[in-house]
Amino acid sequence: MVRRYSFRYRSQHPEMYPEVCGICKPQRRFSAPSHKAQHDEMKYRPIQQQRFYDHSMHLTHSGVFYPSSSSSVTTITASDLNTFVMKEIEPDTEYNKSCKEVVDQLCQFMQHDFPNELRPSEIIKGGSLGKGTAVKWKSDVDLVVFLVRFDSILELHQAIKDILDGMISSLNSKKDLTVERTNAHAVKVSLSCHAGHTHKVDILPRVNVLGTSVNLLRTETKRKIYTTMGAQSPSLREYYSAALAPLQISFVSDVPTKVKTLIRLVKYWRKTCFEESTRRKRLPSSYLLELITIGEWEDAGGSVNFDLMKGFLHVLLAIADYKRLKHAWNTNYDPKQYTRSYSCYVMDPANPFNNVMEPCDCWDLVESKARQFLHMSEFNGLSISSGWI
Structure with missing residues (x-):
């Protein structure tokens, strides 16, 4: 009974x-x-606990490595967090200047040295560098190349193989750059940086479907774009995500500086607790972690004076309880029209057809790691039921 x-x-x-x-x-x-x-205090009162794992390279049954790191977030204390973030995670002025220089040089190369049929009308700098959420030594770049010659997504889709082959041919002549591989949508290259590390750069040829400055876009213009997308096949819709990158960049770039600091901390946790390439598994993307952090911060009231460790705690709690995630924004569209079929979701604020949670195929592993991390000594003295302040 x-x-x-x-x-x-x-x-x-x-x-x-x-x-x-x-x-x-x-x-x-x-x-x-x-x-x-009362339950939280009794069951989850932080205790001194053995570290995550031995930080020698450890391979799990899923093929995920836990890499050795002399600057692991698992070894810091709450009192040292701000210093750790400033020294190990936040890019300094010199780092940003160096990275900007090499990325600008690549953009200039594409604008002046690509053949006429591949000449860009504009290059949008996305990824963590473009949105202002880069982690020192671990930043990524997406370069969305709007091509002069192409006027429609369908036309681009039909010619994409020749476009990518032509880009590779031109890029192979540039020094300090290595073409790694291609997929159906992009050329992936490694770019040597003056700061002494290598950037992973995705170069994505696209059509400028927005057609104007993001700040000048009308609601009706975006509505027409989304209506057109709805009539396309799923494979064609995939070409729109990168084309809508200016909306993504604007959304993330507009959050306060401290929220970007928290985003960097969450991304650093992911990047140092998991090997970036799991071969058989796809981890949550950096963009997804950015959106989860922003959504949780907004749900907590959107204070700009929150405690960084408490914010970190609550974002990890949300990741650990990922099946309850429901984040969507009405910045560019009405999310109610697009979320009905999902039990959990984090919607791309720029693309109503993109639930950013879906590509990750190892949520059970991510949940387990987040739950383990919540018991680390970093959270000593914090109550799980407390807020962000």
Whole structure:
């Protein structure tokens, strides 16, 4: 016989027990915030615990490595966090200047040395460098190349193989650059930086579907673009995401500086706790982590004076409880029209057909790592039921 206050009874009556522990498996539910707070303090009071793993290279059954790092976020304390972020994560002026120079040189090369049929009308700098969320030594760049010759996505799609082959032929003549590979949409290159490291750069040939400055775009213009996308096949829709990069850049770039710092910390956690290339697995993208962080910060009230460690705690809690994620924005479209088929989602604010959660195929692994990390000594003295301030 099921007792009245059993886990099963509580899960079947969420309206009576609205408070949920984001860490327990199965989830525990509580009728009042004070009851959940008491549970959190008793069960998850931070304790000194053995570090994550030995930081020698460790291969899991899924093929994911935990790389050795002398500057791991798993070894810092709450009191040292701001210093750690400033020294290890935040790009300094010299780093930014150096990276900007080599990326600008590549853009100039494409503008002046590409053959006429591949000549750009404009190059948009995306990725973490373009959005202002770059992590020192671990930054990535997306260069969206709007081509003069092409006027439609369909025309670009039909010629994409020849376009990519032509780009590779030209790029192979540039010094300090190595063409790594291509996929169906981009040429991937490694670019040597004056700061002593290598950038991974995706060069994506596209059509300028927006046609004007993001700040001048009318709602009706964007509505027409999304209507056109809705009538396209899924394979053609994929070409629009990069073409809408100016909207993505504008969305992320506009958040306060401290939110960008938190984004860098979350991305650093991902980049140092997982090998970037898992071969058989796809981790959450940097863009997804940016959006989760922004969404959680907004849901917490959007204060610009939040505590960085508390913010980190709550973003990790959201990642650990990923099945409850529901983030969408009405900046460019009405999300209600596009989220009905998803049980959980983080929608691209620039592309209503892109649930950014979907490409990740190892959420169970990511959830496990986040839950483990929540027990690290970094969170000593923090209450899980506390807010961000």
